[in-house]
Amino acid sequence: MTTEAHTASVPAGADAYRLRLTDAEREELAALARKLTETAPALVDDPGWLAAARHLSSRLPVRLLDTVRTYRHDPGADGTLLLSGLPIDEDALPDTPDVAESVQREATVPAATAVLIGLQLGEIVAYREEKSGALVQNVVPVRGLEASQSNAGSVPLEFHIENAFHPYRPDFVGLTCLRQAVGQNAGTTVASIRRALPLIEESDRRVLHQARFVTVPPPSFRSGSETPARPVLDGSPDDPNIVVDFHATTALDDEAKQVLERLRATMMDISASVELSAGELVFVDNRVVLHGRAPFTPNYDGRDRWLQRIFVHLDNRRTRVLRADNGAVMT
Numbered sequence: 396m397t398t399e400a401h402t403a404s405v406p407a408g409a410d411a412y413r414l415r416l417t418d419a420e421r422e423e424l425a426a427l428a429r430k431l432t433e434t435a436p437a438l439v440d441d442p443g444w445l446a447a448a449r450h451l452s453s454r455l456p457v458r459l460l461d462t463v464r465t466y467r468h469d470p471g472a473d474g475t476l477l478l479s480g481l482p483i484d485e486d487a488l489p490d491t492p493d494v495a496e497s498v499q500r501e502a503t504v505p506a507a508t509a510v511l512i513g514l515q516l517g518e519i520v521a522y523r524e525e526k527s528g529a530l531v532q533n534v535v536p537v538r539g540l541e542a543s544q545s546n547a548g549s550v551p552l553e554f555h556i557e558n559a560f561h562p563y564r565p566d567f568v569g570l571t572c573l574r575q576a577v578g579q580n581a582g583t584t585v586a587s588i589r590r591a592l593p594l595i596e597e598s599d600r601r602v603l604h605q606a607r608f609v610t611v612p613p614p615s616f617r618s619g620s621e622t623p624a625r626p627v628l629d630g631s632p633d634d635p636n637i638v639v640d641f642h643a644t645t646a647l648d649d650e651a652k653q654v655l656e657r658l659r660a661t662m663m664d665i666s667a668s669v670e671l672s673a674g675e676l677v678f679v680d681n682r683v684v685l686h687g688r689a690p691f692t693p694n695y696d697g698r699d700r701w702l703q704r705i706f707v708h709l710d711n712r713r714t715r716v717l718r719a720d721n722g723a724v725m726t
């Protein structure tokens with residue numbers, strides 16, 4: 396995916412939303428993020444800090460606000476939004492973390508940047524059972540977990556929506572690149588059901604709309620149970636949501652199994668790779684886009700690929716029963 400600038404107004408249904416900040420816009424955003432690094436207690440998961448970030452997020456550069464708002468209305472055929480030119484100074488970063496379950500608690504400029512933007516897309520949320528409920532999570536390769544179907548692995552990561560098993564899966568997933576893996580093809584792969592739908596036979600679509608599939612929690616979740624039987628496609632037959640994880644979803648009968656395999660092949664056929672560079676943030680609409688990751692070979696030398704992840708919900712009220720004190724973490 397390239398990163399050309401576009402004008403403020405993105406036509407509804409544009410294929411892929413992209414915005415490259417100008418130097419002036421980057422400086423405006425950096426000033427807000429720096430202010431947040433100095434806002435006590437300078438911890439991302441602190442409700443007071445998050446409230447301050449929410450207020451400051453209304454002062455983001457207007458072109459950025461416009462793009463985020465338009466993307467939220469309709470994420471386009473590709474369902475992704477790629478922002479570049481963010482205030483991330485790769486040279487000023489510490490070594491890439493290399494431990495399992497690594498999260499970003501301190502309010503650094505990159506973390507504050509993602510939170511500021513995410514708070515204009517919706518509500519930033521996390522799951523108590525995943526990465527200890529941290530709002531900003533590190534996506535880094537971990538020694539010993541190479542083969543794991545999680546974001547700590549380095550084998551190909553199967554196409555999935557995030558937390559497909561969960562009744563309140565994220566509406567959007569944001570991945571900020573702090574450090575790109577030099578010379579490694581570790582692209583995030585994306586595939587949108589909006590692109591794939593015309594390629595799926597009518598009879599297969601009918602099966603995918605039926606409750607003939609179950610999904611187990613991903614390895615990143617400490618607890619949780621298999622879903623009741625449910626469809627892979629739901630909502631409008633012309634523009635459905637997709638709920639599947641090709642590692643975690645199984646079909647309950649032979650016909651559904653074949654249909655699921657054909658769906659996987661179709662999603663692979665139309666997939667694209669987003670090779671993020673430092674200072675880029677991609678949002679994927681988790682209702683219409685599957686994501687995964689190409690394989691790579693980590694060096695574990697402090698210079699490995701480093702992304703930070705956030706989850707966004709559009710309607711916090713739906714999960715109120717799971718969130719103590721109307722906070723950001725679901726139990």
Ligand SMILES: O=C(O)CCC(=O)C(=O)O
Pocket residue numbers: 534545546552557568582583584686687688702704
């Ligand atoms: O590493 C990536 O590009 C994506 C990993 C992933 O699926 C995730 O962090 O949710």
Ligand SMILES: [Fe+2]
Pocket residue numbers: 546555556557686
């Ligand atoms: Fe993921």
